[in-house]
Amino acid sequence: MIVEAAPAKLNLALHVRRRREDGYHDLETLFAFVADGDVLTVALAEAESFTLTGPFAGGLMHEGDNLVLRARRAFAESVASLPPLAVTLDKRLPVASGIGGGSADAAAMLRACARIARTGADEARLTAVASALGADVPACLAGVTAIGDGRGDRLSALDGFAGTPVLLVNPGVAVSTRDVFAAWDGIDRGPLPTGDAATIAREGRNDLAVPAKSVAPVIGEVIDALDQLAGTTLVRMSGSGATCFALFADAATRAAGAHAIGAAYPGWWYLETVLT
Structure with a gap:
């Protein structure tokens, strides 16, 4: 069994720049992370399953294909094959709330998949998968204080405010x-x-x-x-x-x-x- 934390993301600053041809906006942001958030548990199983628990599980109950499932599928398609997995998401963060809950959950799923498949967590294909899943997913995958630009997914780490x-x-x-x-x-x-x-x-x-x-x-x-x-x-x-x-x-x-x-x-x- 693998337990992966999915800590909340904060934008300590967020500057919106020009609108891009792909419909996104160029962003410049200062990412930081906190010690608490959702928790993802992944175990080998005979058949695939996905279970939602936690105080904010209800906000995702009617999502047919959330980011956790998309991350698991994208990893298997682009990085390495996976055995059947029983996945439980303990949803402790509010949904659609600006603190990267879904992105953090997807990043936690990618880290868990990398551990199961024994690929590197910083493997280039994993980062590419994270970027394809969403603009905040690469930052949540790294989980460190960083400047993000482009869509927010080009990262430059810097010393932060640990313990604040x-x-x-x-x-x-x-x-x-x-x-x-x-x-x-x-x-x-x-x-x-x-x-x-x-x-x-x-x-x-x-x-x-x-x-x-x-x-x-x-x-x-x-x-x-x-x-x-x-x-x-x-x-x-x-x-x-x-x-x-x-x-x-x-x-x-x-x-x-x-x-x-x-x-x-x-x-x-x-x-x-x-x-x-």
């Missing part, structure tokens, strides 16, 4: 990335700042925050609530939303912030964790 306390908050709404991009005003506001990760995060922005608020106004409420907490060093929306996050100076202020959010907004999901 972070609070993730989602107001319980699923946001369509397509709808958010459709609401973006199309203005290129320039590249990521240069410098170390702290400088890029501090001086960067998320160009999708304004259109995301127009799609789901509650995102503005989340950001306002996080801005009011003591001890935060950065507050921002991740990806195309609706999950927002706050970095904290220490674990005690993060815990106080989580308590305040939970008390004031009992219907919101939140997660206390750390950057890795």
Whole structure:
């Protein structure tokens, strides 16, 4: 049996540049990852099976062909053959929430397949498969702080913020990335700042925050609530939303912030964790 973590992804900064001929936009983003997320369990079996568990399993129950199954199939077609597998996804992260849940799950499946087939996790064909599955999947496969450009899938690793306390908050709404991009005003506001990760995060922005608020106004409420907490060093929306996050100076202020959010907004999901 193989157990693979599928940690949540954060975009500490996300700059949207020109629209490409393939329909995607050129992006420049600072990826980071946290210590917690979904969990994928894979075991050899007599017949293929896929089971969903966890608090957010319901959000995927009606998906006929999710990214985990597509990743397993793409690996077998492009990298190496696989025996029948029993796959269980413990879905702990909200669905369609801007923190790479599906991409992280697909990346975890690719890593598990590589272990089963005894191919290298950094094998070039595995990276190509990850890129074909989605723009965030290569970053989730690597799982390290990195600058991403192109579609966000060309990666340059850099030193990050390991151990930094972070609070993730989602107001319980699923946001369509397509709808958010459709609401973006199309203005290129320039590249990521240069410098170390702290400088890029501090001086960067998320160009999708304004259109995301127009799609789901509650995102503005989340950001306002996080801005009011003591001890935060950065507050921002991740990806195309609706999950927002706050970095904290220490674990005690993060815990106080989580308590305040939970008390004031009992219907919101939140997660206390750390950057890795």
